[in-house]
Amino acid sequence: MKIYGVGDSSLCVEFGPGIDPRVNQRAIDLAGQLERLNLPEILDIVPAYSSVTVYFNPLRINRMNLSSRLRETMNLRLEGAAGSARSHKVPVVYGGGFGPDLETVAEMNGISSDEVVRIHTGTRFRVYMLGFMPGFPYCGIVPEKIRAPRLSSPRTRISAGSVGIAGAQTGIYPMESPGGWRLIGRTPLTLFDPKENQDSMFRFAAGDSLEFYSISEEDFYGWTNRLEL
Amino acid sequence: MSALIEVLKPGMLTTIQDLGRSGFQKFGVSVSGAMDFFSHRVANRLVGNDERAATLECTLMGPALRFLSDATVAITGAALSPRLEGVEAPMWQSFEVKGGNVLSFGECHRGCRAYVAVRGGIDVPVVLASRSTHTRTHLGGLDGRSLQKGDIVSSFERGAYRSSSRFISLFSEKILASRTLRFILGPNDDHFGTASIEDFQRETYRVSTHSDRMGIRFEGKALTHCGSAEIVSDAVPFGTIQVPANGQPIVLAADRQTTGGYPKIGVVITADFPVLGQLRPGDKIRFHSISIEESLDILNSIEAAISTGYSEEDPAAEIDSL
Numbered sequence: 001m002k003i004y005g006v007g008d009s010s011l012c013v014e015f016g017p018g019i020d021p022r023v024n025q026r027a028i029d030l031a032g033q034l035e036r037l038n039l040p041e042i043l044d045i046v047p048a049y050s051s052v053t054v055y056f057n058p059l060r061i062n063r064m065n066l067s068s069r070l071r072e073t074m075n076l077r078l079e080g081a082a083g084s085a086r087s088h089k090v091p092v093v094y095g096g097g098f099g100p101d102l103e104t105v106a107e108m109n110g111i112s113s114d115e116v117v118r119i120h121t122g123t124r125f126r127v128y129m130l131g132f133m134p135g136f137p138y139c140g141i142v143p144e145k146i147r148a149p150r151l152s153s154p155r156t157r158i159s160a161g162s163v164g165i166a167g168a169q170t171g172i173y174p175m176e177s178p179g180g181w182r183l184i185g186r187t188p189l190t191l192f193d194p195k196e197n198q199d200s201m202f203r204f205a206a207g208d209s210l211e212f213y214s215i216s217e218e219d220f221y222g223w224t225n226r227l228e229l
Numbered sequence: 230m231s232a233l234i235e236v237l238k239p240g241m242l243t244t245i246q247d248l249g250r251s252g253f254q255k256f257g258v259s260v261s262g263a264m265d266f267f268s269h270r271v272a273n274r275l276v277g278n279d280e281r282a283a284t285l286e287c288t289l290m291g292p293a294l295r296f297l298s299d300a301t302v303a304i305t306g307a308a309l310s311p312r313l314e315g316v317e318a319p320m321w322q323s324f325e326v327k328g329g330n331v332l333s334f335g336e337c338h339r340g341c342r343a344y345v346a347v348r349g350g351i352d353v354p355v356v357l358a359s360r361s362t363h364t365r366t367h368l369g370g371l372d373g374r375s376l377q378k379g380d381i382v383s384s385f386e387r388g389a390y391r392s393s394s395r396f397i398s399l400f401s402e403k404i405l406a407s408r409t410l411r412f413i414l415g416p417n418d419d420h421f422g423t424a425s426i427e428d429f430q431r432e433t434y435r436v437s438t439h440s441d442r443m444g445i446r447f448e449g450k451a452l453t454h455c456g457s458a459e460i461v462s463d464a465v466p467f468g469t470i471q472v473p474a475n476g477q478p479i480v481l482a483a484d485r486q487t488t489g490g491y492p493k494i495g496v497v498i499t500a501d502f503p504v505l506g507q508l509r510p511g512d513k514i515r516f517h518s519i520s521i522e523e524s525l526d527i528l529n530s531i532e533a534a535i536s537t538g539y540s541e542e543d544p545a546a547e548i549d550s551l
Contacts, residue, residue, distance in 0.1 A: 004416050007496025008524040010466045012416065019461060031255065046254045046464035048488050053464030055251070058499070058525055059532060130257040131462065131488035133366050138462070175366065192256075194356060194368060201357075202256045 001026075001074070003067050009043075009058050013070055014051040019140055019168065023050045024128050028207045032084070033073050041066070047206050048129045049138070085207040090172070091215040091223070092163050092185040094120075098220070099185035105148045105165060116184065119146045120212055125170060127208040135174035135192030137204045142168045154180035161187045163212070185212075188223035232297050233347060234382040240292035240334065245351050245370040245382075246483075247283040250359035254464065254487040261361040261369065264342050264442060264483050264506030267404060268306035270535050272346035275303035275323040275394050277387070280535075282350025283360040285376070287343045289509065291334025292376060294345075298328040301348035301389070305401065307340025307507060322395035323348075340405045340507040349385035363484055365443070398538030400531060407504045408514045410480070410497050412470060413521060417460060417492035421472070425452040429494060430516055434478065438510040442484035445508055451476030454492065465489040468497030468505065470516070478516075480505055498524035500531050 006012050013030060016023040031047035034054065041061035046053045056066055094117045095102040106113045125139035132138075142165055150166045155178060158164075162173045164181025173179060174191035191203045204210070215223075236243075246269065249262025263269035263286055270280040285292070291309040303323045304311050311318040312333050313326060320343075326332065334343070353360050353371055362370025371380055418426060434449035458474040465471065469481040471491040480497055481489070482505060495518065497505055508514065 005413065005521065006416050006464075006493065007413050007466050007468055007498070008521050008528070009499050010464070010496075012463065014463075017461070044251045044254050044260075046487060048463040049461045051461075051463045053466070055464075055466060059528065063521070129462070129488065130255065132257055132486055134253075134256055134258045134368070136257050177365075198357065206255065 003070060005063060006053060010053050010055045011063060011066060011070065012051050012053045013074075016050050019049050019128065021126055024126070025207065027052045030070075030074055031206075033076065034070075037073065039069070048131070084205075085209065086205070088204065088208060088210045090163075090187050090189060090210055090212045091219065092121075092187050092212050093217055093220045094185040094214055096217075098217070099163065099183050101148070101151075101164075101182035102184040105146060105182050105184055108148050109145055111145060116146045117214055119143050120170070120184065121214055123211075125210045125212075127204050127206055127210055129206045130202070130204065132171075133174060133177060134194075135202045135204065137171055137191075137208075137210065139170045139210055140168050142170050148182045150180040151182065154178055158183065159186060161189065161191075163187060186220070188220045231383055231386055232381045233300060233384040235295045235297060236292060236376050236378055236380040236382065237295055237331065238293035238333075239376045239378055239380075240287055241290040242288040243292045243376040244286050244362040244364065245283050245353055245376075246286045246361045247359055248281050249361055249483065250357050250363070250369065253357050257487055258357060258368070259363050259366065259484055259487060260467070261363040261442070262359070262483050263344065263361075265306055265344070265404070265503040266506075267400065267503035267531060267535065268342070268344045268506075269346075271321070271396050271401070271538075272303045272305040272344040273350070274535070274539070275305070275321070275396060276301050276346050276348040277394075278346060278348065278350050282346070283353065284347075284351065285345040285382075287334065287345060289337050289341060291343060293331060293333040295331050296326045296328055297381075300326045300384070302326050302332070303346045303394075304343055305346075305396070306343040307405070308338040309343045310335030310338065311343070321401055323393070337509075341509040342506055347384045349387040352383040352385050365484060393541065395540040396538055397540045398534035400534045400538065404503045405507055407501070408512070409501075409517050410504060410514055411501050411517050411519045411524065411527075412468070412495035412497045413524060414495045414518045415493070418494055420454050420456050420458075420460070420492035421452055421494055422455045425455075426494070428452065429478070430518060433513045433515055436508045436510050436512045436514070440508075440510060442482055444479045444481045444485060445505055447478045447480070447514075449477070452478065452494065458492065459490050460492055462488045462490040465493070466496060467502060468499070469493050470495045470497065482506065498527065500524060500527040
């Protein structure tokens with residue numbers, strides 16, 4: 001573990017290199033503990049794959065003091081830090097217009113489209129972090145047999161709910177956007193609803209687990225599109 | 230709440246901004262907020278608002294706004310030739326506008342973004358603790374978008390205010406004139422060779438036309454990575470200087486995504502965010518690395534100017550010690 005500055009108003013606590021569920025959990029736990037402390041000098045707390053970045057007001061707290069505070073917090077190991085993670089089942093229509101890159105992903109890996117779907121639905125993924133846009137879950141780790149690199153030229157428009165693969169990551173676009181991930185399917189679920197209250201606005205949180213299952217096009221259009229938590 | 234402004238012309242990009250949407254980055258929600266916090270906060274103070282009140286951020290070509298009732302207004306930031314009923318309007322000081330008056334903008338002489346504060350503050354719904362517009366994800370502001378012709382913008386009602394407050398600190402001048410972005414080196418400076426880090430501070434970089442509220446892109450001598458041009462994604466603060474594989478630095482700004490996967494050669498100091506926010510395509514600048522201590526000294530003097538740099542509050546104050 002190391003703590004270092006990022007500019008004059010943030011500190012980053014890094015728990016290790018690479019993408020690892022245990023390292024990621026430590027980052028999520030620290031972020032949760034810091035939130036509970038609710039320090040007025042801290043402006044935002046951003047957990048990522050293997051780190052937590054703390055944004056602070058440098059005129060209100062000295063960075064050395066904050067750094068010690070972060071170390072103390074880590075040593076506290078507050079009760080109930082873990083255990084808030086949830087499991088989600090995510091319905092997806094795979095292939096066709098819903099997942100225009102499914103066949104390419106299959107071809108790149110020398111397997112059939114059905115096999116890609118079987119592996120994608122048969123893997124329990126972890127939400128390592130949210131980023132890119134509100135509610136976008138970065139999930140891993142994608143089994144090697146269905147990995148595919150990002151498109152060399154990103155699409156200018158991707159439909160909300162599109163499920164993509166980028167290397168060892170899989171994710172879901174919560175809203176229409178440009179993007180470079182290979183799209184293998186689409187979910188009818190709403191991932192981010194700004195009209196909801198803050199507690200139920202986002203479907204996923206870092207640390208959650210997520211399993212995909214295959215549905216038909218008919219199911220997709222008949223889906224009651226609401227945030228089911 | 231009352232309807233205050235009718236948008237006759239939206240200008241190039243006019244959005245409602247406050248000091249940003251903190252606290253939800255862990256869900257992937259961008260901070261957004263004023264690109265130049267200094268001008269935004271001073272504009273609010275000039276009309277007696279809380280600094281966190283929402284203002285209009287006007288980019289390069291300002292809007293034309295008809296006031297539907299009397300108001301106290303202040304304009305700060307870029308010199309976009311503001312005119313009230315066709316007559317030059319003052320900047321960096323509050324003034325009275327009568328119902329029916331039209332505030333318009335002309336040529337952009339200096340800087341990139343002007344801020345229009347109205348007494349009471351712009352009234353739009355608070356979304357995730359902020360009124361700031363993030364157009365890419367349609368959050369905040371007026372329906373999550375920039376102003377359009379025909380929009381009606383409301384404000385909170387507040388009593389009358391002295392109309393003669395004037396900002397006299399030289400910082401307003403310095404910010405528009407500065408062609409240096411000071412930064413704190415790292416944290417991924419080990420991804421670059423010593424020569425590249427020297428080049429970065431010796432060469433001149435030009436602001437690209439592809440710059441926007443997400444990031445200011447620079448063109449100049451390419452920097453070389455000595456390792457991978459990717460890192461495991463982590464949080465990217467305002468001012469992060471990230472360098473993708475092509476070696477051309479991008480300084481992330483208000484509308485940036487919450488996380489990024491390119492090495493950070495440095496992070497622009499907080500006190501120079503206003504300078505960054507006022508750069509426009511074609512501007513040539515240099516990057517200069519300083520210490521945290523220096524950066525906090527500069528930040529302290531900027532903060533002092535924001536709170537005391539007014540002719541009314543403390544006429545005797547000497548605020549030229551920059």
